[in-house]
Amino acid sequence: MSLLIFAYRKLDINRQRHDLNYRLMEITRKLSDLQQYASNIADGSVSMSDMMNTPSSMFGRQLMYMQYAHNGALFGAQQKMAMMQPMIAQQMMQMPNPQYQAMYQQWIFKNMYNQERERMGKHEQKLLNEQEKQIQAEKQKIETQLKLLDQEYDSCKQAESKEAERWKPEYV
Numbered sequence: 001m002s003l004l005i006f007a008y009r010k011l012d013i014n015r016q017r018h019d020l021n022y023r024l025m026e027i028t029r030k031l032s033d034l035q036q037y038a039s040n041i042a043d044g045s046v047s048m049s050d051m052m053n054t055p056s057s058m059f060g061r062q063l064m065y066m067q068y069a070h071n072g073a074l075f076g077a078q079q080k081m082a083m084m085q086p087m088i089a090q091q092m093m094q095m096p097n098p099q100y101q102a103m104y105q106q107w108i109f110k111n112m113y114n115q116e117r118e119r120m121g122k123h124e125q126k127l128l129n130e131q132e133k134q135i136q137a138e139k140q141k142i143e144t145q146l147k148l149l150d151q152e153y154d155s156c157k158q159a160e161s162k163e164a165e166r167w168k169p170e171y172v
Contacts, residue, residue: 003167006160013153017146024142031135033057038128041065041121065124073116080112
């Protein structure tokens with residue numbers, strides 16, 4: 001009877017190990033995709049090459065990030081421009097040429113846009129780091145569970161062997 005219990009337990013452990021290995025594979029792929037996405041947006045902008053190299057699981061997130069970063073940076077730059085308008089107007093008085101004034105305003109706006117875009121990138125990196133920590137913790141937990149199951153499997157195998165020895169018929 002106990003031989004059957006050990007055999008059943010070994011089968012159950014194998015099933016659990018299979019499930020955990022499958023989950024570990026999924027987590028590893030998710031982590032790899034996340035790291036690829038992070039490297040694509042690391043410089044703050046997303047090129048066509050980055051889009052082509054983005055894992056399919058992260059493509060939607062990358063599109064959302066591009067839109068979010070652009071719109072957020074545009075809004076932030078417009079807000080800062082509005083707040084700085086009196087100071088800019090004062091500096092414009094020193095420039096008699098309207099063309100220079102327009103170029104100066106564009107230069108200021110572009111710098112503010114780039115600063116806001118960088119801020120958006122840092123925010124996304126912070127989110128990605130947090131997500132990566134969670135995935136790493138889950139991966140470590142699964143690896144620990146697998147080690148424990150391996151130890152239990154070995155113990156079960158040894159106990160099954162001892163039980164088989166006990167029930168082995170002896171011929172005189």
